[in-house]
Amino acid sequence: MAAKSPVKEPPGTSAVNPTTPLAPPPVKPELPSSSEPDVVNVPSYSRWFSFDSISECEVKFLPEFFDSRSPSKNPRVYRYYRDSIVKHYRENPSRKITFTDVRRTLVGDVGSIRRVFDFLETWGLINYFASVKTLKWEDKETKSSAASAESSSALKETSKRLCNGCKTLCTIACFACDKYDLTLCARCYVRGNHRVGVSSSDFRRVEISEEARSDWTEKETLQLLEAIMHFGDDWRKVAQHVSGKSEKDCITHFIKLPFGQEFICKESDSEDVDNKFFSINNPSDAVSESENVGATSPSKRMRLTPLADASNPIMAQAAFLSALAGVEIAEVAARAAVTTLSDVDDRASKGSLMRNTRQQEAGVASNGDATQNALARASVDASSLIEKEELDVEKAISGIVEVQMKEIQDKIIRFESLDLQMEEEWKQLEQVKNLLFVDQLSVLFHKSNARKNGDRTEENVKTDVS
């Protein structure tokens, strides 16, 4: 089977190869997979996968193969299932394989094959397309957001808006594009689940505030605070104590209260609160990730790619929640994260980071685009820092090059002077040769005269010689 596969990865480096294409995650979520035949996309949370070994992740999720309870379920059999399923998928990665295809080709009992298949599918090792909604976390998110939706009315004027992308009710916040007359819920906006011609920057954020529906009077706020002091994290009891507000309302109102309460977040019962706090903690991770990756360019369109990246569930989560939670909270959280990060670096870069943040904010504000948030700004800062460094490096390189050139020039000059000297000496030599020749001639001439004139020539020679 491997011989036929056009997406064969070179053996031995299979642990590395599937993940390297994903280090900058695919920007356009509409494309299911890359166009090169030798590249297979694997999500970064499945980096542990390797054909040659079994990771503890697999042991944890599929213990039946590893606890030697049944003689036919052993690691070898597990690897046989896993490897054949993955190879079968990778023969044609743009096609979704079904469990039935696979189980017909594998020898073994269908129950265990199904479990292995489901495991591989949830971890994105098979049937992994950027637009497929198979992640467990996202399913939970849609359930919780759908549960909070109320009546479905499609009118745009009312506060209830239906998303054009996924036809669900928009809660808390949605994104409206006036150019093309579209409304998207936060999820679809983050995913980029809109028509091809529309760019993410054409949308503006429209807050559907729950407080508009139910105002919090002083009395209720006081009750809320009392209840929280008494009951701590038990939101059910808090909701009971506060008359007329549901759990969710209490929690959201509490978060929006203008203390620094949002940063004091540890345990809480409901999923929702977890997720909101998670989003505050997460932008710090997300920012550090984006700084490390540093692949975004400062163009306006690209600024929103961290939001549009839905393939990494952590990033998608952070993007979605920051879009939901609003600019202020996300901004504050990201700023906090950024300051913490810059404490690690030296002071100089910290100062420049702050300056850049402010500059970028000014630039952003002047654009008047309300959908910018601190995540995007932080990534812009990171990219500007990188540019500076690049410039420095370039300068250094050009300096070195200049010095080398000068050296060469000096050498050339020296050689030229040497050459001149040589020429002069050569000329002198020639002259001396000529003189010598003249002398010899004259000697001969005199010799011949002397033979005719006897002693006189001898005397001449003698006087010449002396």
Added chain:
Amino acid sequence: MKLPATSSSKAPVKFRMPTADNLVPIRLDIETEGQRYKDAFTWNPSDPDSEVVVFAKRTVRDLKLPPQFITQIAQSIQTQLTEFRSYEGQDMYTAEKIVPIKLDLRVNHTLIKDHFLWDLNNYESDPEEFARTFCNDMGIEDPEVGPAVAFAIREQLYEIAIQSVASAREIKISKKGRRGAEHAISSKGGGNALDLMKLFRYNSSVVRKRKEWYVYEPIVDILSNEEVDALEAREDRNTR
């Protein structure tokens, strides 16, 4: 080395598949609203029953069958499982039986005919392993053949196991004691045990006679499309 028949019948063993893993062969053949769904696979009876419905839903979704199939598939699987489980408490006599297993199946374009002996008492035997080796050795490229071969072997072993349960019951019923036991065993699928006797008599060798070689040789044929169509038509006619 003479093996007396009487001492070869051991004490009754609890019913189970005489293979290393206790998997049940399940065959599905459901027809609703003009659509026919035929399938065969192995099931692990220790999986919870909820698994049946999950599997049925998954299969219907993957094959895009109409939803009525879900209940039918689930029911069919359940019936076969309960049947299997009903045998589980009972005893079966497993004499030292080496049984012949015949393979005669067609999977897509591959036709397989084979005939070999299988030791029923070997509870470590693994039809899946056999199928894998068979496909590797015969160089079969179609990956669906392996499971089909394993399934065919398992099905036949299952049948034999059921028969031995039935024969064990008969032995209990019959009052004739040992003689009856021998008679019962020999009459019900015990013809194979006799083979064993004949084979291992002291004056015959273990090596198969040359004239019998062709019987036991595996035949793997790759069919062309027309032959496949012809065979399918014949099969349909037979089943209707």
